[in-house]
Amino acid sequence: MAAAGRDRVVHLLRQLQRAACQCPTHSHTYSQAPGLPASEKTTDYAFEMAVSNIRYGAGVTKEVGMDLQNMGAKNVCLMTDKNLSQLPPVEVVMNSLTKNGINFKVYDNVRVEPTDKSFVEAIEFAKRGAFDAYVAVGGGSTIDTCKAANLYASSPDGDFLDYVNDPIGKGKPVTVTLKPLIAVPTTAGTGSETTGVAIFDYEHLKVKTGIASRAIKPTLGIIDPLHTLHMPPRVVANSGFDVLCHALESYTALPYHMRSPCPSNPVNRPAYQGSNPISDVWAIQALQIVAKYLKRAVRNPDDLEARSNMHLASVFAGIGFGNAGVHLCHGMSYPISGLVKMYKAKDYNVDHSLVPHGLSVVLTSPAVFTFTAQMFPERHLETAKILGKSN
Template structure:
């Protein structure tokens, strides 16, 4: 009944909106979308976009046939040095060799990429006449390959042309890109489903990115056998990204409250706000996380758990790839970008690093305590899915209960005790706040408006978790 009431409410909202569009008017004519946005400040529609997904144990062996079917003449394969000698990359290259596909391999992708590492990959892609791109790795590899494809397809573009405003110019992508096939080897980012590429912008010590549906892979090959090679902490941090993707997209500002209403559908952002379709994907992913994540972290050989988390990553990716994320991700970018000496366990990397999923989840208890008052039913539902008894909880306590549930979840998985465990202290908070402010693409989707003072309090509250 609750679902039916929500659908009815949405339909009434749409019917009452002063829009002359073909979805609910017989007076539609050329320019109607532009007219609709002259009489309302918020959007009235949302779009669902996702890559094609192929899932199955050992399905990587098919990629060579896919490339032959596409008529590929010269393929760019991208990965990182840690993966270059492991079975996932070997499986891809064996399939290409068996099907006589010509390719060059770039294995210098940086884990947690930067503007400079993006530019190095772009330079490689621009030197050759590639007609298809293949990314084999986690989100860092897939995002780097998206950027290489974009700028190789736009050889005259300046790097900042497509980077999200206000750091970049945020120009729309109007030219065609080459096909990209993504083979994810972690269960976290969901990058195989989205049109988003994230990187550290070193001049500001903060993450930003490029967000456009044109970046989406044409195919994501999701082979759960690849996740068996993830070390325990990599599995944990990847899973935290799935957790926050689901929570943030489900609690994001509703799409009908997002402004401005785009005068042209080309200008409708990839991150549109929560909507009835993304809600389904987010909740399903959250249920899988609740059931399987601890098993997947504690036992690398648990094929059922690791396979399930691989699917949860896809489901959450479809959800947040259309609804968006908000404060946890917006605040995570300076946490990763301002890293000093912290080196994550079980990451074979020669530079300080805060893995993306860890940087996101450390603020989650504080964030959802803060946003709970805006959509308490959703916060309570999330807490219940994650194992909390919400039968006698008041709506006013929704944020607190979800925060406590998250703290317990993180404690069970031996997560570092807040930002202080990563080397941050209160003196770093102004820089962390400053690095969050440019992340309007995501922070504006927070269901609760916030100020710099609010961000300061959230970072302060995240210094210690337990």
């Protein structure tokens, strides 16, 4: 029975692996190069790691103006959303830019859970501005929107669907040189400051899709835990659920040496390669932090220790899944969030229906891990123990 269950899980994970269109954010099949011949059957034997530069520290946001000055930036785009534009994180960034003589323009029309329309509006702003650097201040929605704006402003003659994943878009590899992008995350969940992925709702087809390329990773992630003190409790909880599932899914993903086909050239190796020894380290560390600090971070908005550690956990899990990928929880989260049209989550100051990403992900997690436990019971038992299961 155990062998049969394991075979079922392997079969499903392989099916997911081959279905690149189902989960552009985390699919193990993503590559920046054309597909390999179907006749190539051997599994891979190697993995590689890619991650943005990261700087961590309470108050470190004040250095962003110096970073841009060091880069020689003369005309900067500052992206955020309407709510955050009135809060201290954006004020700190603007003060730093002003103090260091950086000319900048603010785009504060980022949509929480962006769409193709909101992406295009940000792209048009970036094209008109002819910016030589970008700063994104906000959650994953803001950072992803800024990645897209940077990409398409650097490739002004292209069509919007050129870089969107196949089969929704053309899935072209990114060959243009992008401008520097500094990401200042204000939530502790997406890990977008570490990854080369930008996700949006494609409204015409009512699906969630994205752009995935190592080329669009932020140049630098500024991890300032002081910003997390402005997160309402439900935002902390849902962001924490995303961290939890990033870590659990990447740790229990199909191992890199079971992924097929083996690339004939390193450029064909996908960014999301399956669980591997390096991603495992980051995933386990993230889980240990979540187990210790998530409840505290939700219950007490002034608990800087808890919120600081959850900010780190988000980065750790982002590095893990950004190279290993995740699986069913995230794959099934897209129809959950995409099909709900009337729900407005508490503590989210938005004017449209919204199922927070972390909530849509965690809903299926009990059923998912009951199923996947048949493949790697020892890994599931290890993570359960970390999260507090005594036997």
